[in-house]
Every structure is written in C-alpha cells, then in structure tokens.
Amino acid sequence: MVSNRVVLHFPREISNQPIIYRLVKEYDLMFNILQARIDPDREGLLILELSGSRENYAEGIKYLQSQGVGFQLLSQDIRRNEERCVHCGACTAICPTGALFMNRAEMTVDFDSAKCIACLLCMRMCPQRAIEVTL
Ligand code: SF4
Ligand code: SF4
Structure with missing residues (x-):
C-alpha cells in the first residue's frame, strides 16, 4: 500500500x-x-x-x-521564522493556495501550513528570508 x-x-x-x-x-x-x-x-x-x-x-x-x-x-515542510517576519504582506500576493494570507483584523500575515504545497514561491519573494524549509 x-x-x-x-x-x-x-x-x-x-x-x-x-x-x-x-x-x-x-x-x-x-x-x-x-x-x-x-x-x-x-x-x-x-x-x-x-x-x-x-x-x-x-x-x-x-x-x-x-x-x-x-x-x-508534497515532501517538504515549510515554516515561517516568526522572529524574522515583519508582516509586510509581499508573500500573500504570490502564494497560490492562500496559505499565507492577510489577517485584516490584526493587520498581520498569517500562515496556514495545512494549505501549503511547498512550491517555495514565497521563499524567493520574502525580503526578510523568513520562510524556511525542513526536508
Ligand atoms: S514576505 Fe516575508 S516578511 Fe513579508 S509577510 Fe511574508 S514571510 Fe513575512
Ligand atoms: S511554499 Fe508556496 S504554498 Fe507554501 S506558503 Fe509559500 S507560496 Fe504558499
């Protein structure tokens, strides 16, 4: 199986x-x-x-x-380094699944790892290098 x-x-x-x-x-x-x-x-x-x-x-x-x-x-796990993220929102525009999204009430960027497909697009986009990969 x-x-x-x-x-x-x-x-x-x-x-x-x-x-x-x-x-x-x-x-x-x-x-x-x-x-x-x-x-x-x-x-x-x-x-x-x-x-x-x-x-x-x-x-x-x-x-x-x-x-x-x-x-x-789907073999890679993506995590966001919370100390590095400045919630600029740049990654939300490129994330194809909505795993990174604006929380308008808190004015923060939230990360829903269950929606992440490990495409790594956000990694290239993030000015803070806050997106990390665990293999
Ligand atoms: S682009 Fe980087 S610093 Fe900006 S919200 Fe996304 S993870 Fe945080
Ligand atoms: S790796 Fe892809 S799917 Fe996962 S958070 Fe980044 S842009 Fe979104």
Missing part, C-alpha cells in the same frame, strides 16, 4: 475532464482532497492524499502524466 500527499497541476485544456474519476474507477485509487482550485476552462490545482496498491499507484501516476497532469510529491 502506498499513500502520499501529492500536488496535481491541471493545464487549462484538460481542467474539465473526468481525470480523477478515472483514477478511482480504473486504477482503484483512494483519495482525500486537501485543497482544490479548479474552475472550468482555467488551470487547476489539486492537493490530495492519494493511496492504493503499489502497482495501481504507479499505473495511476503514469496515467496522470500521460494526460498532461503535473505531478509533485
């Missing part, structure tokens, strides 16, 4: 196709959606806990790739 947290990127051309349905039906994989952002006719992003037998899992990933779906293991 294999179980992984994975990030799937759906190009615009295939974002309205029943790819996940086929993954379940034809490859007998189980999934638990952790985060989803798929609009018809636009690029999509899906973060899943994906599990199944080793053989089915490998075949399922091959199927995803053959359909043009970007596949990435």
